[in-house]
Amino acid sequence: MTRLEMKQRKRDETATRLEGKALPTGAAWATSLRQAALSRVLDMGLPTKRDEYWKWTDPSTLTSAAPTAAELFTNDDKALFSDIDRLKIVFVDGVFDAEASDDLSGEGVNISLLSQALNTDIHWAKDLYGTLETAGQSPVERPLAALNTAFATDGVVIHVTDKVSKPVSILYRHENTTSDAVLHHVVKLDAGAELTLLENGPAAARFNKVMEVDVADGASFHHVRGQGRDHERRAVTHIFARLGKESLFKSFTMTANGILTRNEVVIELTGDDAQAHVGGVCMGDGEFLHDDTVFITHDAERCESRQVFKKVLRNGANGVFQGKILVKEGAQKTDGYQISQSLLLDGDSQFLAKPELEIYADDVICSHGSTTGAIDEAALFYLRSRGVSPQEATDLLTLAFLAEAIEEIAREDIADDVLTRLEAWLARRKG
């Protein structure tokens, strides 16, 4: 089959799959944005395993008409961020839960629901909803993000006008074993504004989430999320961020459990001296696939970007990393760093990585590295010879392996919280 024929087949399959699926209703502008998104999906076609970008992660359960059921998994761990003073916004299986949520008003920040925004004739989100997603479709297509823009039923739209100290925390509860949630968040930070956004929870049996973040000059955005708990849940998420001059964007993700997770992060550094840090740790045990796909474009001078991803895999768990740094012509003095590493705790697990650099400027520093390794036997014996059990020694060495990524979390109390969760995950698998 030729490329063209393949593309046509994909389009046909997608048209059949989406036939008769009604777009949510809303204000006229929202309807036209949704229709445009749907056209993008129909034009690109939903991804299949034949796509280069999906060669290591089979998207079929993410694109299927109905989600695969996911059992709920309970443990005694304290939920992530429980002890952090925050403004809570709760979604249960993708549906906003007003009762469980805090009052959405806060100083320096204007928060509303996407469902309301898309029903309002005049709303600032009009200029952003689907905009960064659309920009992020080139040079690599991300049809599941366009699908999200077309069909998202709700989400949070946040306009940050000042430095906000109390984190906004989005909590995703999963109660229905066959839920299929599609949420879309839009975050706009004005010049000099600051926000910490937290996200955690298993969300749904299947979760498709997009977050678009516009970080204006001198603004900073800190994002920490925890994905996990339910072993059988599936998720595809996209973050699209545009960074202005001297702005800062930091995003860290901890993933433990989940049969399938694909996290895409697409960042454009458009203002000089901006910084983007993306990091993550994932802990996979058994039937588990975690895919970090990152695309960072340097389109301004003296920007810095860091990608730090660490994966701990055992009992046949799979890890995927596809990370790219694109340095456009004129993006001089770019400082790009990328590291992806996996620690395989047994011979059954696997890590596949594709680090890429594409550079069109001559005065840049870019480095990337990817490693796959096992627990250091010499270190393990050294610890055991001091009386430490193999299990505890392995845990200690595992946490040491993750340390560089966890350091990417700016706030110490949040980093400690993440660490506690990781320790609990390790402890649960003892004996």
Place this chain on the structure above:
Amino acid sequence: MLEIKNLHVKLEDEDKQILKGVDLKVEPGKVHAIMGPNGSGKSTTSYVLAGREGYEVTEGSATLDGEDLFDMEPEERAAAGLFLAFQYPVEIPGVGNMTFLRTAVNSQRKLRGEDELSAGEFLKIVREKAKTLKIDADMLKRPVNVGFSGGEKKRNEILQMAMLEPKVCILDETDSGLDVDAMKLVAEGVNALRDGKRSFVVITHYQRLLDHIKPDYVHIMSNGRIIKSGGPELALEVENNGYTDLLAEQETA
């Protein structure tokens, strides 16, 4: 008491016999020195006692206070009171020295059924012991042995020994790479732990360490066996004449 009888050890994946009948009896409170040419099996003996993988005991036994060491996991041997100061201490990036020490101390206490030390108690003890070994706060904070100088690594081994208070301490070339002052510090560290009950096996190439840590017995190991045992004068003999005469004596014997 540590008792090694007729110990034969070969490499696990190679047909290479390294220890060919080692006998050694270390009574409480005594200091034994082991000397011998490179490659004679000194480190192998200490590794096998500590439980490192890769070796196979083909004959013989080793007991600590009557308990079969080869029946125990490495961590159980440690909790039973065996300590090995490594010839080449291992670097562990990402694990703070302090965390390492606290984990070790508390793991052993747990294995012995004792209560763990509180963070405060631990800190107090470690600071005090580190001070006498001239180990500064920075070294305690840094990752285990990472970027430590050779001498710092060896002092760090002694600090671990001091914290763990073992019954039998095996020091594998703890003097190599130490300057004169550091050697004194290490020797003082060891001597401070001599309490009439704790025993030491000091593996060394040089008489100099034995000036500071006075041995009760000196053994010469060669080709996987202890070929001669004697008092401190044996170490002087080696220092003055090397091993040639001793080895020749062995061959004619």
